[in-house]
Amino acid sequence: MDAPTTTSSAGSDGSGGNSGDWGWFTPSRKPDEDRRAPDRRSGERAPSRPVNPIRPVGTEADRRAPAEPAPAPGSGAGDRHPGDRRTDDRRTDDRRAPGPAGHGPAAPGCEEHQRPDEAPPAPQDVRPGPDSPFAVPETASPDAILLRRTMAEVEPVSDKVTSYFYALLFVQHPELRPLFPAAMDAQRDRLFKAILTAARLVDDPDILTEFLSRLGRGHRKYGTQPEHYPAVGECLIGALTRYAVNTWNDEAEAAWVRAYTAISQIMIDSAAEDELIAPAWWQAEVVGHELRTHDIAVITVRPDQPYPFLAGQYTSLETPWWPRVWRHYSFAAAPRSDGLLSFHVKAVPAGWVSSALVHRARPGDVIRLGPPAGSMTVDHASDNGLLCLGGGTGIAPIKALVEDVADHGRNRSVEVFYGARNDRDLYDIDTMLRLAQKHPWLAVRPVVSDGPTNGLSGRLPDAVRQYGPWHAFDAYLSGPPGMIRSGVDALMGIGIPSHRIRHDSIEELAAAAE
Numbered sequence: 107m108d109a110p111t112t113t114s115s116a117g118s119d120g121s122g123g124n125s126g127d128w129g130w131f132t133p134s135r136k137p138d139e140d141r142r143a144p145d146r147r148s149g150e151r152a153p154s155r156p157v158n159p160i161r162p163v164g165t166e167a168d169r170r171a172p173a174e175p176a177p178a179p180g181s182g183a184g185d186r187h188p189g190d191r192r193t194d195d196r197r198t199d200d201r202r203a204p205g206p207a208g209h210g211p212a213a214p215g216c217e218e219h220q221r222p223d224e225a226p227p228a229p230q231d232v233r234p235g236p237d238s239p240f241a242v243p244e245t246a247s248p249d250a251i252l253l254r255r256t257m258a259e260v261e262p263v264s265d266k267v268t269s270y271f272y273a274l275l276f277v278q279h280p281e282l283r284p285l286f287p288a289a290m291d292a293q294r295d296r297l298f299k300a301i302l303t304a305a306r307l308v309d310d311p312d313i314l315t316e317f318l319s320r321l322g323r324g325h326r327k328y329g330t331q332p333e334h335y336p337a338v339g340e341c342l343i344g345a346l347t348r349y350a351v352n353t354w355n356d357e358a359e360a361a362w363v364r365a366y367t368a369i370s371q372i373m374i375d376s377a378a379e380d381e382l383i384a385p386a387w388w389q390a391e392v393v394g395h396e397l398r399t400h401d402i403a404v405i406t407v408r409p410d411q412p413y414p415f416l417a418g419q420y421t422s423l424e425t426p427w428w429p430r431v432w433r434h435y436s437f438a439a440a441p442r443s444d445g446l447l448s449f450h451v452k453a454v455p456a457g458w459v460s461s462a463l464v465h466r467a468r469p470g471d472v473i474r475l476g477p478p479a480g481s482m483t484v485d486h487a488s489d490n491g492l493l494c495l496g497g498g499t500g501i502a503p504i505k506a507l508v509e510d511v512a513d514h515g516r517n518r519s520v521e522v523f524y525g526a527r528n529d530r531d532l533y534d535i536d537t538m539l540r541l542a543q544k545h546p547w548l549a550v551r552p553v554v555s556d557g558p559t560n561g562l563s564g565r566l567p568d569a570v571r572q573y574g575p576w577h578a579f580d581a582y583l584s585g586p587p588g589m590i591r592s593g594v595d596a597l598m599g600i601g602i603p604s605h606r607i608r609h610d611s612i613e614e615l616a617a618a619a620e
């Protein structure tokens with residue numbers, strides 16, 4: 107979320123608070139292909155910890171009750187500065203069920219909940235259409251049909267559902283508030299989106315288990331405990347009950363309770379297994395901070411204990427200045443013998459974490475790292491070449507991949523197209539060209555889209571089309587979401603099949619860019 111999140115790589119720092127791995131899921135691989143933890147001891151399993159059954163919050167009468175227009179903790183008006191760690195303002199006096207008229211918790215931002223004197227919305231046909239993300243496949247199980255119907259109904263009002271969900275959660279369970287960032291802006295839809303993703307995958311147990319296991323492990327760094335899951339489940343059901351007025355009934359509720367119970371169980375079990383082999387987070391001291399442009403820094407850190415990862419992966423990172431706000435960054439170097447890790451960070455407008463890392467962090471500061479994640483890694487069993495497109499700071503994991511190929515000594519052909527808006531933004535070109543001088547199997551081509559250059563002009567995908575042939579190459583893309591989208595289209599257009607194209611989750615990159 108972040109309080110439960112993840113998948114692919116990153117470098118993401120949108121504005122607002124969030125944490126975690128929620129939105130990062132691209133179901134690209136089956137669990138047996140997951141190479142997330144190179145040193146994971148596969149045989150050892152933690153005993154399953156049964157999840158408590160969840161109990162729906164509220165009653166039929168409550169559903170129609172209005173919300174009291176008071177801000178919920180962390181919801182705008184009531185928010186403190188996100189850096190403020192105080193937790194002494196828990197609204198224990200508000201600890202009551204979402205209640206009869208006038209006593210229910212307000213959704214953040216005082217959103218318009220239904221008033222008691224309003225007629226309930228007329229029942230409508232809310233069956234998901236064929237183009238809906240919640241379209242019901244013919245093979246769907248009865249539970250999946252019920253879940254998808256609910257989702258299709260609440261999706262257009264997901265903002266309200268999410269606000270109400272968090273209002274319920276923080277009023278009913280104030281003890282959970284400190285697990286979340288002080289400012290909830292970006293966090294708000296992460297948890298809910300992840301729940302919906304899980305519910306959508308309910309008929310695909312392999313992918314669902316992979317997603318939830320990653321999520322469960324990723325939640326350890328937020329301090330999530332097994333006993334928190336029923337609380338979240340109750341409030342989820344409470345929010346759905348209120349907003350899925352057309353599709354909610356006993357059957358739907360039972361399906362959601364079953365789904366949520368199964369979801370929680372997988373997350374709890376994977377967290378328990380992970381506890382046996384890895385810390386919930388790593389502390390890392392900043393040992394190098396190099397400002398490459400006015401807004402891009404290369405930061406080197408020393409973890410307090412060994413940090414196993416693969417080149418091409420990313421991690422989540424929390425700074426001391428914005429507690430509980432986690433951002434994703436890719437490792438900018440392959441694993442090193444001295445254990446140091448490096449990141450490329452661009453300060454984006456209203457990006458709290460990125461701005462702090464670029465303009466405030468200094469050697470000696472201590473940050474926290476979550477576990478490694480992402481599947482944009484090199485298949486060392488293949489002889490294919492690597493075609494790499496790195497846009498802006500998206501060059502960071504590409505550099506790590508190049509080093510990884512070099513470390514494996516197989517001299518596979520690697521062709522890097524390094525895109526930037528202008529020459530000045532090619533902040534890592536010297537490093538990349540040095541690598542190319544050292545390794546005859548590596549070619550690096552700078553591509554500048556918005557200004558004069560002595561190199562290639564235009565957009566990365568167009569530049570790639572001018573070269574090739576690429577039929578014996580696997581493709582790796584890293585950069586802004588628009589570049590990934592157009593890059594994937596271009597590569598598929600020139601005949602590279604989708605299973606040989608790797609990139610981080612576009613959804614997450616897009617969310618981070620908001």
Ligand SMILES: NC(=O)C1=CN([C@@H]2O[C@H](COP(=O)(O)OP(=O)(O)OC[C@H]3O[C@@H](n4cnc5c(N)ncnc54)[C@H](O)[C@@H]3O)[C@@H](O)[C@H]2O)C=CC1
Pocket residue numbers: 115116117118119434435436437450451452496497498499500501502503524525526527531553554555556564565566567584585586587588589590592593610615618619
């Ligand atoms: N720092 C890190 O570790 C990582 C960062 N990222 C992501 O990379 C991005 C880097 O942002 P900036 O450096 O500001 O890059 P930018 O916005 O300056 O663009 C970099 C390159 O991508 C091209 N590009 C941008 N939009 C495009 C589109 N719609 N179609 C085709 N080409 C397009 C540009 O022409 C330029 O060549 C961020 O979204 C970040 O989340 C991705 C992976 C790792």
